[in-house]
Amino acid sequence: MNNPDIFGRVIATENKPTTTTALRFWVSDTTLLRPFDVVKVPHVSRKPGGQSFTYAIVQELEHLTDAIGYLSGVVSSDFGDVNTEPRNIRLGTTVATAEVLYNTEDIEMPVRDGSAVMWADREGVTEALGLRGIKQPLPAGYFSMSNDVEIPIHFEGDFVVGPEGAHVNISGISGLATKTSYAMFLMCALQQKRMKDVSLVIFNVKGGDLLNIDQPNVAMSEHEKKEWHKCGLEPRPFDNVTYFHPYSKKEDRLCTQSTTVPRETLEDQISRGVVHNYFYDVESGKNKLELLFADVDDPQSTMEQCAEQMKEKRPSSWSALVEDVEEMTKKSQDRPNRAKGQEIPVVSWRRFYRFLQQRVKNDIFDEVTSSKTDVRRKVYVRDIVRKIKPGHVVVVDIQPLPDYLQSLVFGDVIRQIQSAKMGDDEELGPTDDMGRVVIFADELNKYAPKREGNDRALTRTILEVTERGRSLGMVLFGAEQFRSGVHQRVLGNCSTNIMGRTNSVEVTNTGDYRFLTGAQKATLTRLPKGTLLLQHAAFSTSTIKARFPVPAYSQPK
Amino acid sequence: MNRIIDLLRDRIGLTCNRFDMLDLDGSSSSEWDENEPPVEEPFEDPPPSGNCCDIGPLLDPASDPLFRFFIDGSRKTYRVADVEHNRRYFPLIAAQVGVAVCERDCRKYGGIGMKPVADASHIVNALVLPDLIGDSDVEAIRSELADLPRGYFEVIRYKFRNDGNPLDLAAAAVMQRMHNMEVKAACDLAQAGALSNDAMLVLDGSLMFRDPKFDIGDFRNVIGIAKRFKPDFTVGKGQKKSHVGIMVGHLEQGQRTIVHKRTFGRVSLGSWYLRLRPKKRVQGTLGGVVKLELFALGDAERENGFDSTRINVISQHVFAERNVTPFGADERWATHLYPMYLTEKYMKSLFMSPVVFRGLF
Numbered sequence: 001m002n003n004p005d006i007f008g009r010v011i012a013t014e015n016k017p018t019t020t021t022a023l024r025f026w027v028s029d030t031t032l033l034r035p036f037d038v039v040k041v042p043h044v045s046r047k048p049g050g051q052s053f054t055y056a057i058v059q060e061l062e063h064l065t066d067a068i069g070y071l072s073g074v075v076s077s078d079f080g081d082v083n084t085e086p087r088n089i090r091l092g093t094t095v096a097t098a099e100v101l102y103n104t105e106d107i108e109m110p111v112r113d114g115s116a117v118m119w120a121d122r123e124g125v126t127e128a129l130g131l132r133g134i135k136q137p138l139p140a141g142y143f144s145m146s147n148d149v150e151i152p153i154h155f156e157g158d159f160v161v162g163p164e165g166a167h168v169n170i171s172g173i174s175g176l177a178t179k180t181s182y183a184m185f186l187m188c189a190l191q192q193k194r195m196k197d198v199s200l201v202i203f204n205v206k207g208g209d210l211l212n213i214d215q216p217n218v219a220m221s222e223h224e225k226k227e228w229h230k231c232g233l234e235p236r237p238f239d240n241v242t243y244f245h246p247y248s249k250k251e252d253r254l255c256t257q258s259t260t261v262p263r264e265t266l267e268d269q270i271s272r273g274v275v276h277n278y279f280y281d282v283e284s285g286k287n288k289l290e291l292l293f294a295d296v297d298d299p300q301s302t303m304e305q306c307a308e309q310m311k312e313k314r315p316s317s318w319s320a321l322v323e324d325v326e327e328m329t330k331k332s333q334d335r336p337n338r339a340k341g342q343e344i345p346v347v348s349w350r351r352f353y354r355f356l357q358q359r360v361k362n363d364i365f366d367e368v369t370s371s372k373t374d375v376r377r378k379v380y381v382r383d384i385v386r387k388i389k390p391g392h393v394v395v396v397d398i399q400p401l402p403d404y405l406q407s408l409v410f411g412d413v414i415r416q417i418q419s420a421k422m423g424d425d426e427e428l429g430p431t432d433d434m435g436r437v438v439i440f441a442d443e444l445n446k447y448a449p450k451r452e453g454n455d456r457a458l459t460r461t462i463l464e465v466t467e468r469g470r471s472l473g474m475v476l477f478g479a480e481q482f483r484s485g486v487h488q489r490v491l492g493n494c495s496t497n498i499m500g501r502t503n504s505v506e507v508t509n510t511g512d513y514r515f516l517t518g519a520q521k522a523t524l525t526r527l528p529k530g531t532l533l534l535q536h537a538a539f540s541t542s543t544i545k546a547r548f549p550v551p552a553y554s555q556p557k
Numbered sequence: 558m559n560r561i562i563d564l565l566r567d568r569i570g571l572t573c574n575r576f577d578m579l580d581l582d583g584s585s586s587s588e589w590d591e592n593e594p595p596v597e598e599p600f601e602d603p604p605p606s607g608n609c610c611d612i613g614p615l616l617d618p619a620s621d622p623l624f625r626f627f628i629d630g631s632r633k634t635y636r637v638a639d640v641e642h643n644r645r646y647f648p649l650i651a652a653q654v655g656v657a658v659c660e661r662d663c664r665k666y667g668g669i670g671m672k673p674v675a676d677a678s679h680i681v682n683a684l685v686l687p688d689l690i691g692d693s694d695v696e697a698i699r700s701e702l703a704d705l706p707r708g709y710f711e712v713i714r715y716k717f718r719n720d721g722n723p724l725d726l727a728a729a730a731v732m733q734r735m736h737n738m739e740v741k742a743a744c745d746l747a748q749a750g751a752l753s754n755d756a757m758l759v760l761d762g763s764l765m766f767r768d769p770k771f772d773i774g775d776f777r778n779v780i781g782i783a784k785r786f787k788p789d790f791t792v793g794k795g796q797k798k799s800h801v802g803i804m805v806g807h808l809e810q811g812q813r814t815i816v817h818k819r820t821f822g823r824v825s826l827g828s829w830y831l832r833l834r835p836k837k838r839v840q841g842t843l844g845g846v847v848k849l850e851l852f853a854l855g856d857a858e859r860e861n862g863f864d865s866t867r868i869n870v871i872s873q874h875v876f877a878e879r880n881v882t883p884f885g886a887d888e889r890w891a892t893h894l895y896p897m898y899l900t901e902k903y904m905k906s907l908f909m910s911p912v913v914f915r916g917l918f
Contacts, residue, residue, distance in 0.1 A: 029668035066902075068885030075890075076881035079838055085618035086880035088895040089669040091902075 007031040008117035010041060011095070018110035021100050023056055025117045026093040033096060035059055035519050036545040037145045038120040038128055041111050043103060052105035055120050055128035056098035057541050060519040065092035097519075101128040101540050119147045126151060130540030139189040139231040140534060141182075141546035152232050153546050155496060156538035161190065161198055161436045165495030165537050166470040169444070169486070170479040172500025178529055179479040179500050180209065183440050185548050186477070187393075190438060192233055195391040197435040200238075201417070203410055204397045205442045208260030208556045211397060214241040214274070215265075215554035227549035237553035240392040243269060244384050246401055246409075247277035247376070248363045255376045257363065257400035260556070276379045278396070278409070279366045282318050284380060287311050291411040292359055293352075294458035295404050302348035303355075304457065309344070318365045325353045362405055381409065385416040390435035403446065410447060411458040414439060414465060414474075421472045436473040439465070444478035445485035459487060466493040484510035497535040499543075501527040515542060561651075561684070561710070561918050562638055564701050569694060572641040573649060578915045579636040581650070581724060596792045596801070600818035600827045600853070600862035608797070608804050609812050612831065612872040622661065623874035624780075625756035626674070627900040628742050630656045630735040633908055634685075634728055637918045642690060647717070650685035650727040653914065654713075656738040657904035658746070661896055671899055677742055680907050682710045682917075683734065685727040687717035705917075708909075733767060740771050747775035754778065757871075761897050764850045765821050773824055773852055780871065781850035784892040786830070788843055792817050801830070806842035808832040813872050816863050818853070825853040827863050831872050833879040834891045845891040849875060 008027040012018040023041065027033055035058050043054045067073055067090060077084040100111075104124075126132050129143070129151075136157030143151045159165035168186065170179040190198045204210040216237050228235035245256040253259075254266055256277050261269075269275040280288070289307035296303055309328070315321040329349040369376060387394050396413060398406040417437055441447060448462040465474050467489065476494075480486050483499075484506060491497070491512070499513075507513050507521045516524065516533075520543055524533060530550070533543045565571040599605060631654075638649040658677035663670030684702065686695060695712055702710040715730035717723065743758055752758050757778045764781035788802025792814075804814055809832060816827040827850070834845030849871070853859045875894070883898045884890045908914075 066883065066886055067881075072882070072884045072886070075884040078880065079835070084880060087618055087622060087877045088881050089663070090881045090895075091669055091899055 003116070005118045006116040007033075007119070008039075008096070010111050010113055010115040010117060012110070012113040018113070019100075020108050020110060022097065023054075023100060023111050024095055024097050026095050027061075027117075029093075031094075032146050033058060033061060033094070034146050035061065035523055036143075037147075038101070038125045039096075039098060040118045040120040040124055041115045043107060043111050043115065044109060046105050046107070052103055052107050053124065054100060054103045054107070054111050055124050056100045057128070058096050058098045059517050060097040061094055062097075063092060063094045065090045099517075099541065101130075119145070119149070122149060122151055125149070128540060129153070129544055130538055134538060136194075137232075138186075138193060139233050140186065140536070141532070141548035142227070142230045143544055143546055150230060152230060153534065153544060154232075155534075155536050157194065159495045159537045160186075161194070161438060161475045162470045162473060166475045167466050167494040168475075168477045168496040168498065169483070169491055169494040170477070170498040170500065170532075171481065171483040171486075171502065172527075172532070173481055173502050176501045176527075176529055178532070179498070180442055181530075181551055182498060182500070182532055182548055183442075183477050183479055184210070184213070184551055184553070187438060187440060188238060188552065189231070189233055191238060191391065191393065192236075194436075197390050199388045199390050199435045199437050200393040201388060201413065201437060201439045202393065202395045203413075203439075203441050204395055204399050205406065206399055208258070208262075208399075210395055211243060211258065211261045212265050212269075212556070213238045213393070213395065213553040217550070217552050217554055219555070220550065220552060224550050227547070228552060231549065235549070235552040238393045241274060241395060242387050242392070243275040243395045243397065244278045244379070245275065245397045246362075246364045246405075247279040247366060247378055249366070250363075251372075251375055255378075258397050259400065262556070270377070276377045276383070278381055278384060279364045279378050280381070281366065281368050282315050282321050284382070285318070285360075285365060286313065286315070286321055288408065288412050289356070290457045291408045291415075292404060293355055294407040294411060294456045296355065298456075300348075302344050303352055305344050306348060306352040317367055318360045322353070322357050322360065325349070325356055329353045359404060362401065364401070364405065364409075381412050382416055384413060385420055388417065388434045388437055390433070407447060407458050410441060411461050414461055417474060418461075418464065418469075418472065421474060434473070436475060438475045438477055440477040440479075442479045444490070445480040445482065448478075448487040448490045450485055450487050463487065463489055466490050482506050482510075483512040495537040499524055499533040499535070501525065501529075517542075559705075560916075561702070561705070562649075565640075565649075565698065568701050569697055571690075571694075573638040574641070575918075576636055576638045576648075578911070578918070580911070581634040581636055581728060582632070596790050596817045596819055596828075598818050599815050600825075601816045601865050601868065602857075602861040602863065603865060604862075605815040605865065607815070608792075609808055609814055610869075612811055612813050612876060613869050614873075615811075616873050616877045618877070620877075621755065622877070623755060623757050623871065624759045624878070624896070625661055626746055626751065626758040627659045627661070627761070627896050628656060628739055628758060629761040629897060629900040629904050630654075630739040631901065631904045631908075632731050632735050633911075633914075634731050635911070635914070636724065637915075645689050647687055647689060647723050648727070650724070650731075651914070651918065652683045652685055652713070652731045652734075653680055653908050654683060654731055654735045654738065655680035655904055655907055656735070656742050657900050657907065658742050659896070659900040659903060669899070671896060673903055674746075677745065678904070678907065679738075681734070681738070682708050682909075682914075683713045683731070684710055685713045685715065685730055687715055687723060687726070689717050708917075736766050737768070740766060743779055744771055744775040747778070752778040759894070759897060761901065763848070764826055764852060765819070773854065776852045777854055779852070780875075782875065782894065782897070783848040783850070784889050786843075786846075786848040802843060805830050805832075805846050808846060810835045810845075811876060813868070816868055818862065825859055826850050827853060827868075829868065829872075831875055833876060839891045847875065847892045847894075 008025040010025045037058045041054045043052045045052045074080050134154050134156045137154035138157040140153045140155045172179045187200050225235040245258040248257040290304045293303045313324050332346040332349045398409050448459045504525050531547050534546050535543050562573045634652045636648045637651045640649050658674040659671050660674050661671050666672050713730050715726045760781045763783050790801045792801050813831040814829050816829040832846045839845040878894045882890045
């Protein structure tokens with residue numbers, strides 16, 4: 001009697017046997033299968049006369065025929081007549097290679113030749129992928145099989161925000177990989193599921209996508225809303241969001257350098273009191289100068305030494321600080337016969353002076369002002385950190401700033417959170433409990449690049465977060481176009497890696513994708529929008545292909 | 558588990574000297590064509606003017622094929638031991654003999670459109686014994702073999718001749734068993750009403766069976782297609798007499814010879830040759846040519862020969878089967894029609910592996 005559930009049979013040959021970890025099966029002509037589908041195969045049991053089931057995930061599909069070589073095709077077309085229509089169809093089949101994930105009786109014997117192959121049931125897939133028994137489930141998307149079965153995927157929350165593991169890395173090319181959308185989806189899941197113990201800090205580095213995330217996406221269709229429900233989440237924007245823009249002296253632009261936020265949106269945020277402008281006064285800013293020069297090559301660390309010396313000065317303004325540096329440069333010039341290694345060379349002072357003079361011209365370097373506080377809405381960076389508390393979102397817009405100022409703000413916020421966590425920052429003072437702080441940084445390769453030699457001050461800060469942040473409750477969600485461009489130690493500390501669409505050069509020429517099979521690498525180069533490969537410490541398989549919904553917050557047109 | 562040689566020694570009393578199992582199929586040549594009856598005369602109506610003709614236009618590839626069923630018989634013959642019995646010394650031959658029947662219906666089955674016909678394909682394991690072993694002993698052997706846990710064995714007997722090679726005699730007996738199975742499978746299909754004018758059966762090889770004990774009417778819609786043939790038969794009359802090999806050598810692709818009558822036993826059949834491949838693409842002038850056979854049925858056919866139009870239509874359909882080919886996978890690719898090739902592959906997939914078979918002895 002025909003069993004409609006069976007669509008293939010296991011095949012074990014002399015050259016390609018089934019093993020503890022892999023099996024191959026041929027597929028009926030009418031079956032549509034694709035990599036990442038999960039199948040079920042009856043297997044031997046520990047109980048006499050019983051049956052266990054082995055679950056396997058499809059990795060590669062091949063179609064083969066009995067043609068020995070290409071010439072078989074030529075000969076079969078009347079020796080090369082391309083218009084020949086053969087009456088007979090050549091014997092062929094599609095053969096799938098699958099990775100064994102799980103057996104219901106924990107049997108590790110290879111499955112037997114000829115065993116039936118069926119679609120895996122929902123329960124089995126959940127078990128096989130390692131999605132059962134998750135203690136702190138964090139929605140991560142949903143898994144879709146060729147037979148229309150859809151299963152929600154959950155990360156183990158303790159491996160995303162600690163304490164078991166931490167940090168998430170998301171890579172993929174711009175535009176198609178939807179890495180920012182996924183990071184936001186994951187943070188939305190955190191806010192909905194971990195309201196009481198997780199706070200979010202988001203750095204906006206491009207466009208205005210993340211500058212109105214507490215307003216709903218009115219363009220979302222019913223189908224798109226259902227995708228949120230499939231993941232076990234409500235399609236709603238972020239709650240408790242506070243925005244911080246770089247300060248501008250231009251009052252006609254509402255004292256912000258952010259130009260990507262529509263004026264009406266900004267006015268609405270101002271009326272709700274959720275938007276502020278951050279700045280640095282010289283008193284607090286002079287202590288962070290090494291971050292201001294984080295992008296400058298400084299093999300002998302002389303720039304850092306200059307910055308260190310300037311901490312002792314008490315200038316009244318940024319221009320006074322620049323004058324102080326100019327004076328130091330002159331003094332250094334007047335003392336040419338210094339002992340080697342004891343003083344900073346004059347060329348370094350000159351360089352420091354040149355950079356400082358140029359870089360503090362931005363409006364975020366300003367004095368403390370008492371007037372028009374409601375118009376200027378000026379706050380210190382430490383005020384940003386004070387806003388961080390469980391269930392709250394802080395968005396720091398650094399997009400209008402040049403790269404070196406982005407590094408300053410980014411590094412400064414991270415350091416202050418770190419200090420607050422350790423309770424050793426006099427400037428910050430006592431803060432409320434922040435919970436586990438998730439920091440999202442796009443273009444991570446800019447802040448923690450892979451490079452030879454000494455790491456920069458900012459890179460060291462990020463390494464500190466990824467290597468010791470788990471115990472402190474600081475979690476980095478990093479995103480970048482190419483994994484190969486990010487510091488290996490940062491990547492190595494991520495318990496969760498998300499890979500979006502990337503190009504074949506990246507996949508083949510770098511070692512960062514070695515753990516993927518050939519088929520998975522090929523899949524990576526043609527992933528559709530909204531689909532990613534997930535690698536997570538709690539999964540039973542190396543990667544799961546997952547879909548996730550469009551953002552539920554307002555998107556600029 | 559009892560092994561067969563142990564059974565023969567312990568239960569029957571035959572002295573068997575174990576032999577490293579020897580595959581006999583490569584060494585023995587037992588083509589039926591060796592014993593073909595002589596060609597008599599042209600057997601076509603109206604009588605043809607020459608020895609060759611065109612088969613007519615190519616068929617539309619989308620047209621329904623004429624051939625629906627395919628039968629292939631196959632055997633594997635091994636020398637497994639030598640027997641000492643009654644002051645005689647002879648080889649003990651074992652064989653697997655089988656027949657496969659496949660149906661082609663692309664609309665019904667999809668894919669390659671071929672499926673084995675349910676319950677029609679089967680394998681027989683056999684011990685091949687000379688008549689030097691008496692009936693009583695053979696009955697005892699049959700009884701012992703019936704209790705074997707790993708598949709039924711039957712006994713095939715052959716007549717021992719002092720002037721004959723017992724290996725050849727045994728192989729011929731196995732071949733005879735195989736042909737009987739093929740004939741039975743064909744008759745079963747005909748009697749089940751599966752065959753018709755537009756659903757013919759192709760039988761692999763010649764229809765000239767040695768022991769034609771069957772109703773010839775069951776072969777109304779059966780064609781024999783032989784991949785090889787003996788080229789040194791004389792055909793034609795008077796000054797036009799020549800060996801068939803010479804006539805076939807003149808065929809171009811898409812041409813056939815005229816039909817010639819051959820009689821064996823009480824039946825007549827018509828045979829003709831069709832070139833499937835261009836001469837320059839095959840080895841030798843006989844390459845790429847198949848021999849086709851039909852039984853002459855009905856008084857008019859037996860008297861006047863085959864209707865030329867019917868022969869051409871059948872030839873066109875055979876010609877249409879030339880693609881795809883098992884080129885590279887089978888050295889007989891140029892004349893091995895692909896559905897027949899698949900049937901043969903299926904047949905061979907039913908055999909036990911030689912290692913397992915050896916284990917039974």
